[in-house]
Amino acid sequence: xxxxxxxxxxxxxxxxxxxxxxxxxxxxxxxxxxxxxxxxxxxxxxxxxxxxxxxxxxxxxxxxxxxxxxxxxxxxxxxxxxxxxxxxxxxxxxxxxxxxxxxxxxxxxxxxxxxxxxxxxxxxxxxxxxxxxxxxxxxxxxxxxxxxxxxxxxxxxxxxxxxxxxxxxxxxxxxxxxxxxxxxxxxxxxxxxxx
Numbered sequence: 001x002x003x004x005x006x007x008x009x010x011x012x013x014x015x016x017x018x019x020x021x022x023x024x025x026x027x028x029x030x031x032x033x034x035x036x037x038x039x040x041x042x043x044x045x046x047x048x049x050x051x052x053x054x055x056x057x058x059x060x061x062x063x064x065x066x067x068x069x070x071x072x073x074x075x076x077x078x079x080x081x082x083x084x085x086x087x088x089x090x091x092x093x094x095x096x097x098x099x100x101x102x103x104x105x106x107x108x109x110x111x112x113x114x115x116x117x118x119x120x121x122x123x124x125x126x127x128x129x130x131x132x133x134x135x136x137x138x139x140x141x142x143x144x145x146x147x148x149x150x151x152x153x154x155x156x157x158x159x160x161x162x163x164x165x166x167x168x169x170x171x172x173x174x175x176x177x178x179x180x181x182x183x184x185x186x187x188x189x190x191x192x193x194x195x
Contacts, residue, residue: 047123062151107132131193
């Protein structure tokens with residue numbers, strides 16, 4: 001599957017200068033002419049690694065969600081996700097992260113979306129649907145992660161997705177459509193391989 005990286009919402013100026021190089025982000029600045037002719041310094045972040053998110057449905061028709069805590073954070077609800085390694089295809093990264101965080105493998109994969117999360121940050125997030133998920137082993141977590149894998153019905157998932165504890169905001173448009181329209185709900189469940 002050939003996946004094109006989404007373009008940033010705001011391209012870096014050709015005059016942009018890197019003013020900071022961090023572990024996760026680089027910071028760029030440049031002078032930008034405003035509509036009244038004055039100038040201001042603009043700033044943009046570039047994330048060093050793009051990310052993947054996986055919306056997985058089990059062979060029993062349930063959705064895999066995670067109760068996660070990372071060092072220094074409180075517990076939250078999310079979907080399996082992670083960083084794409086340098087030179088790694090987004091699908092390969094999604095498959096790797098999925099088995100590491102959940103211990104599950106999927107029979108089928110489909111790209112749901114590829115988006116730039118924020119207008120001031122060059123950071124692409126690829127969201128995949130993983131159908132026919134089965135447990136094949138144990139989790140392989142990073143030292144800074146605590147992850148509890150849970151399965152919920154599609155109806156429960158929709159209720160969880162609109163709570164403050166759920167931290168995958170960029171798929172809410174699809175989920176709200178499924179909540180508001182029986183046709184959209186049926187189509188989304190079909191994409192997930194759920195009856």
